Each structure stands twice: as C-alpha cells, then as structure tokens.
Amino acid sequence: MEDSMSSFLIKKLAAVVFLIIISPVYLSAQTITGTVLDVETKEPLGGANISITSTDRGTTSAADGTFSLEISQKAETLTISYVGYSTKKVEPEQNMTIYLSPTISLEEVVIQAVRADTDAPDSTKYCETKGA
Numbered sequence: 001m002e003d004s005m006s007s008f009l010i011k012k013l014a015a016v017v018f019l020i021i022i023s024p025v026y027l028s029a030q031t032i033t034g035t036v037l038d039v040e041t042k043e044p045l046g047g048a049n050i051s052i053t054s055t056d057r058g059t060t061s062a063a064d065g066t067f068s069l070e071i072s073q074k075a076e077t078l079t080i081s082y083v084g085y086s087t088k089k090v091e092p093e094q095n096m097t098i099y100l101s102p103t104i105s106l107e108e109v110v111i112q113a114v115r116a117d118t119d120a121p122d123s124t125k126y127c128e129t130k131g132a
Contacts, residue, residue, distance in 0.1 A: 029071070029072055032070075033067065034096035035066050037097060037099050048080060053079045053089060071092055077091060085103060
C-alpha cells in the first residue's frame with residue numbers, strides 16, 4: 001500500500017513539475033490578428049509590413065489587409081508600414097484595425113514627344129519642363 005501511495009505521489013509531483021515548466025511557454029506567447037486599411041478610402045492595404053518594434057520578427061498583411069502575428073507578452077509596440085503611407089506604432093491587441101494615412105500626393109505628369117528629323121541640329125529645343 002505504501003509503495004502504491006508513493007508511486008501515486010511521484011506521478012502527481014511529476015505532473016505538477018511538468019505543468020510548472022510548460023505553462024510559461026504557453027503564457028508567454030499569444031497570436032494577435034488585425035486588418036490594415038487606408039484611412040481615407042477604408043480600402044485594405046495588402047502587403048503592409050507589421051513588425052514587433054526593435055526586433056526582426058514580423059509579417060505582412062494579406063491582399064484583404066488581414067494579418068496574424070505571434071507575439072510575446074513582453075512585446076510593447078508594433079510598427080506598421082506601407083510604401084507611400086506614414087509609419088505607425090501601436091500597442092498590440094486582439095482583432096485590431098490599423099488605419100494608415102497616405103504621405104505622397106501625386107500630381108499629374110504630362111509626357112509629350114516630338115519626332116525630329118535625323119538631320120536636325122538640336123532636338124532638345126523641343127523639350128519643355130513644366131512646374132519646375
């Protein structure tokens with residue numbers, strides 16, 4: 001009886017030790033999800049970079065703007081960037097929606113061409129720069 005009781009206690013102790021060792025692994029990481037959108041048009045920004053600030057870990061958003069990223073409990077901020085948009089730093093949370101603002105305003109570009117004869121002395125006289 002004593003032998004079965006000590007065997008039972010050893011198994012219980014081993015289970016408790018196992019749980020104590022393994023629980024920080026599960027408690028230290030979580031997966032966050034979210035969507036990256038244009039602040040003006042509310043269009044999804046596929047290919048946006050989502051990274052954990054000051055690390056080399058991150059992901060990119062899918063074509064519909066959604067992303068999923070595993071972070072540790074110690075992750076303080078995320079950095080979200082997209083070409084032509086301002087970079088944003090945010091606190092991680094579940095099901096987050098991140099709006100980025102465009103930083104580049106494109107103006108109309110007009111390209112004109114004139115066909116010059118091959119014996120024309122200078123074809124650069126046909127070039128004109130507008131708005132410069």
